[in-house]
Amino acid sequence: MTTDTLDWIAKWADYTPDKIAVTSFDSEEKYTYSQIHVYANRLVEKFEELGLQEGDRIAVLAEHSLHYIVLLSACQRSGIIIVPLNYRLSLSDIEMLFLDCSPALLLYSENQKEKLGQLSIPLPKTIHLDVIERYYKDGVDVKPIAVQIKEKNPIFIFYTSGTTGRPKGVIYTNKMMFWNSLNTSMQLGITFRDSTINTLPPYHTSGWNIFITPLLHKGAQIDMVEKFDAERILCLLELNKTTLFMALPTMLAMMQKTEVFNRVNLEHLRFIISGGETVSPSLLKLWKEKKGISIRPGYGLTEAGPSITSLHHDIAMTKPESIGKPNFYLKTKIVLSTGRKARVNEVGEFCIKGNIVSPGYWNNSTETNNKIKNGWLHTGDLVTKDKDGFLFLKGRQDDMYISGGENVHPQEITATLLTCENVMKATVLSVDDPVWGQCGVAFVVLENEKSLKKVKTFVNKKLASFKRPKHIIILDEIPLTSVGKISRKKLLAYYKVYKAKLQP
Structure with a gap:
């Protein structure tokens, strides 16, 4: 060039x-x-x-x-x-x-x-x-x-x-x-x-x-x-006839809760791009039905792109839990820990190759060599690919836990929880368990606390026993880091408080 x-x-x-x-x-x-x-x-x-x-x-x-x-x-x-x-x-x-x-x-x-x-x-x-x-x-x-x-x-x-x-x-x-x-x-x-x-x-x-x-x-x-303000952004999108917008799911949820949301005309907005955390099917449906706007989930990371995969708007409601397919000008593969390429619906590590991959980390050749091998960036993210070629994010390699000898992926449980009509937001972490080795803890934001019983019934129906979260903790809001990602540190602190209350 x-x-x-x-x-x-x-x-x-x-x-x-x-x-x-x-x-x-x-x-x-x-x-x-x-x-x-x-x-x-x-x-x-x-x-x-x-x-x-x-x-x-x-x-x-x-x-x-x-x-x-x-x-x-x-x-x-x-x-x-x-x-x-x-x-x-x-x-x-x-x-x-x-x-x-x-x-x-x-x-x-x-x-x-x-x-x-x-x-x-x-x-x-x-x-x-x-x-x-x-x-x-x-x-x-x-x-x-x-x-x-x-x-x-x-x-x-x-x-x-x-x-x-x-x-x-x-x-x-x-x-x-x-x-x-x-x-x-x-x-x-x-x-x-x-x-x-x-x-x-x-x-x-x-x-x-x-x-x-x-x-x-x-x-x-x-x-x-400089700062995100839900009502102000909605007004500016209408006033300036903005055509493209990027927002985290949390931001979109804040926007739809405002009084301004129902009044603004966003007919010029072609797409909203979202990612960074799971985009719930209910969020996709609400924006499409209320505002006629397609939200396009995708996947990216700092080390590559960040434009790596995208879910086309025509497919968004058909496969709402997918991160889409790989974009142009890059190669991808899904590999198991043995090095074998994953088969259809088999969980493996997502790897990326192309001109959009970073040459490495500043002042950190050890980490560079651990992550980039023969030109392939090993993302540490676990995905599956269905028979139609659509990718589904299952979580991080270091997030996966073993409960009673079974591999469990928190992202899969989170995605299932988000399909429950009573759950507004959700995320799942693993903690040590004296019986099973590890177990899942679900943190949820509900329409109201009375919905908890319905959520537990839903979980028992939809998830295998070893995948069911041992604890479900109700929060007013899922805590985020400064870059809008879910804060594991704060969630674990909430769990410690919750666990202390369970002690006799």
Whole structure:
């Protein structure tokens, strides 16, 4: 791939210079493709003045904003790596990420200024984003710069959430971004006429590579908000005639509970993409019946894509528990622990190969070699494939537990619980059991507590005895991590409290 192939901002600045590229509904600012192009060149010059070189890292402690889009283009042209830090982490966790990526520069927003002052480790040169903005807006015009964007150069380091251990920095390259954009555009038919509202954070791959980078590739429009507010988002989707939207199932559930949900006209919204957790059949049905909108579940991960599989909207109601089929330009296989390829409906590890796979983890060759073998990324996710080729997520390898000698997959139990009309949300974890070795614990959000008896009857009817959760714990809400995934740590804490109450 050449620079012409990868410098999408420069291309659209030439083709449609006055087209709005990004809008912030918080600052009420808009940047055209031409403005981003000029701003990025000024920022490249600033980086050179600061002595930054290809391969250096710029850590960013800030919410998603227009600054980030300019920074993306400037870093591509400079060969510099953006490290978006999770500002919701504890100070010690943030310090750990700093020490791992060793940034040459730190950019921060006003909202994160206080947290920055509380860090106890030596920091690199730090610059407020307002200062950066003044430079690239008020700076003098620079001469055309010689740009050589290399496809193998990293553009991001995304730190995984670390729910199963120490966070790992996933290297995300220009090549990955290009092929992921093609995958996403092919499956959704994205064109320059499309638009989205991004509510996802910048420290997660979804906050960049579900819609932002594919829409920049297509010369489309991206609208941004710093925080998710269900009623506000619904109003903005209608007002701006948004065509594509990405939301976690939890966000969609919050939106449908508002009074605004029944009033807004979302006829321009072609698809809603969802993932990160199980999308319940009831959620698919409600949005389709009430708003005429198809929700397309899918699967992705930080180490690849993230556009890996997608369930076509025509099939969503037929196979609502599926994550769909693999997208374009990648290879997949399902393998058993013995190395044999899985047969139809046989549970195995999902493996991915292609240009959308990360070259590895930053500063962690051991973990890289454990996960990527002969070009195949071993995801650690367990799936099955039915006779029609549709994939079904069964959980993580390290989530599977053995109860009375039988293998049990929590994802399968969760999916079954979500088909019960009395269950609004559910998830299942395993805990040690003195009799069976391990057993399942289900955490559910119910329409009302009186529904518990019906749920237990449903479980006894639908699940084999060894798959039935030994305990069902009612919660007001399923706790989530800062990236919107279910928090195992908090659930286990709830279980400890529950277990203590059972003690005589």
